[in-house]
């Protein structure tokens with residue numbers, strides 16, 4: 390085993406990921422008591438990587454700090470008193486700092502490592518993308534069955550899990566995306582109506598084809614998309630704010646408009662926001678359920694096929710996601 394390994398760290402807070410990130414080479418330490426050493430096979434790229442590098446959340450002011458959110462790999466060494474994992478196990482790490490490093494040494498008591506059948510990006514997606522979709526729809530969104538559900542950013546890392554989870558629960562699923570190529574994938578995954586917002590106006594399609602409104606909206610984009618969603622909620626509809634990726638790279642857009650209660654009260658509609666980390670008691674059971682759904686073939690996570698190889702490619706991978714070109718989860722291969 391090599392004596393050193395590479396990882397990507399941030400030395401300052403900035404949303405310019407290229408400016409924040411530095412690849413460093415550090416000595417490999419053997420795991421201590423209750424620790425395991427993991428060799429990453431894949432790292433997951435997330436829209437919010439730029440919020441983390443920007444110190445928007447998860448920030449405690451200490452530098453340097455490890456970037457990235459989730460990874461999958463194999464256990465290559467275990468410390469004393471570790472009984473839960475053995476060398477050769479495939480595991481998912483949903484830890485902050487997991488994604489953009491070749492090796493990871495952590496205590497098994499500090500958080501959730503999840504054993505999976507093999508090291509594939511599909512299983513890794515369960516840790517953050519799938520978890521976000523599942524906690525969002527089921528816990529924060531109180532998804533039912535037979536509802537009309539709209540997923541914005543449907544062909545992305547989180548979005549494609551949402552489509553499949555909402556469909557499995559017996560709902561009518563509408564997905565938005567920017568291209569025909571993405572739309573084709575969304576139809577394959579079970580979307581009943583795909584709205585290519587570069588060709589059709591989202592608000593107009595919703596109001597003409599769904600005059601009773603949408604029961605549950607899983608919103609990831611923000612700005613005009615968010616506005617169209619608010620306008621098309623059903624009576625007792627829920628608009629779930631998962632993110633607002635269109636505003637991550639710039640300053641918040643300032644708008645002058647009547648306060649939002651003018652739009653919500655008359656239809657008893659609700660605005661909800663969620664971060665999956667605020668349901669810590671639910672994380673483990675949701676990930677285990679998602680892994681089983683992948684295992685049984687009921688969910689086929691969409692993985693983008695652009696190859697990013699090694700720690701040196703992580704910044705390119707984050708910038709690629711923010712170009713909006715990705716179809717499914719963006720991954721880095723180690």
Ligand SMILES: NC(=O)c1ccc[n+]([C@@H]2O[C@H](COP(=O)([O-])OP(=O)(O)OC[C@H]3O[C@@H](n4cnc5c(N)ncnc54)[C@H](OP(=O)(O)O)[C@@H]3O)[C@@H](O)[C@H]2O)c1
Nearest residue numbers: 435436545546547566567609632633634635663664665713
């Ligand atoms: N609440 C939580 O706990 C939680 C956890 C994880 C992620 N999230 C959020 O979930 C959302 C999706 O994250 P992800 O990592 O899965 O990303 P992603 O969906 O794989 O990639 C972002 C997608 O957003 C769309 N998009 C629309 N406008 C964009 C713009 N101006 N810039 C970039 N992309 C734009 C693009 O799809 P189209 O071209 O098809 O529009 C793009 O493919 C983000 O808002 C993220 O912050 C929230």
